[in-house]
Amino acid sequence: MTLLELNYANPLLLQIPRVLFETFMYTAIIYFSTDIGRDFGTYLSISISITMSGICAMAYGFFLAGLFESLFIGTELSAIVDLILLLVSGVYINVRTVPLLKYISFFFYANESVAINFWLTIDEIKCRKPSHTCFPNGTAVLESFGFGTSDVVMYEHYLYQLILTIVLHFLAFIGIRRNVKKIGFY
Amino acid sequence: MFSLVITAVYSGISFDSDSAVQDIKGFLLILATEILFTFVYAVFMLFYEVLPLLRKETGDRLYSLSAYYVSLVLLMVRSSL
Numbered sequence: 727m728t729l730l731e732l733n734y735a736n737p738l739l740l741q742i743p744r745v746l747f748e749t750f751m752y753t754a755i756i757y758f759s760t761d762i763g764r765d766f767g768t769y770l771s772i773s774i775s776i777t778m779s780g781i782c783a784m785a786y787g788f789f790l791a792g793l794f795e796s797l798f799i800g801t802e803l804s805a806i807v808d809l810i811l812l813l814v815s816g817v818y819i820n821v822r823t824v825p826l827l828k829y830i831s832f833f834f835y836a837n838e839s840v841a842i843n844f845w846l847t848i849d850e851i852k853c854r855k856p857s858h859t860c861f862p863n864g865t866a867v868l869e870s871f872g873f874g875t876s877d878v879v880m881y882e883h884y885l886y887q888l889i890l891t892i893v894l895h896f897l898a899f900i901g902i903r904r905n906v907k908k909i910g911f912y
Numbered sequence: 913m914f915s916l917v918i919t920a921v922y923s924g925i926s927f928d929s930d931s932a933v934q935d936i937k938g939f940l941l942i943l944a945t946e947i948l949f950t951f952v953y954a955v956f957m958l959f960y961e962v963l964p965l966l967r968k969e970t971g972d973r974l975y976s977l978s979a980y981y982v983s984l985v986l987l988m989v990r991s992s993l
Contacts, residue, residue, distance in 0.1 A: 787959070844940055851932070
């Protein structure tokens with residue numbers, strides 16, 4: 727029985743080391759090819775932050791599978807759910823404007839954690855044109871985005887993401903059980 | 913593959929340009945969010961491939977759905993560490 731479960735878990739499990747491996751590869755390719763990507767410590771902390779959100783993202787994938795009965799409906803409608811999560815992540819809107827809804831979005835956690843990882847290492851930004859709005863250092867930039875300005879905020883996000891992952895898995899299981907019962911057994 | 917596309921667009925950013933902060937903000941954003949989509953849809957698509965087998969096996973009462981799900985998640989957490 728255990729063997730069977732393992733057997734059918736296999737195709738899904740093969741995807742798992744991807745989170746770690748792919749994140750590190752992907753971040754390395756993008757980060758080190760830019761002029762700002764010179765610090766190996768920042769690379770590691772960014773990769774870890776994305777990996778934490780990646781685990782949460784996989785839970786969200788399960789959740790979507792539970793939410794929609796078929797692949798066809800799922801691909802049509804999941805874009806809407808994605809859009810909501812992306813909109814409250816602080817991409818197109820300052821996160822101060824969405825006080826509560828942002829905590830359900832793993833995009834928000836990833837976005838803020840990576841921003842903190844990067845901007846806290848920047849001690850000085852040169853001002854090219856005094857007429858423009860100038861930020862003296864990375865902390866000022868973070869404040870202008872409405873993000874937290876210390877490492878503690880990032881660790882809190884890791885914790886919140888863990889809770890969110892558990893909640894999503896719980897909801898996903900309920901949804902999948904409903905789907906299996908609704909479609910019926912063979 | 914899409915990391916190469918992002919690289920192509922963002923390879924020119926540096927602190928010397930006038931719009932440095934805006935550039936880097938967008939860069940970090942794309943860096944953080946774009947790969948998460950691939951994780952979501954990898955699981956999402958695969959689950960529907962496993963679903964027919966899952967329905968058959970649970971219908972035959974070989975194992976309960978909760979046992980399957982818990983084992984899946986536990987194994988997932990262990991191997992991603």
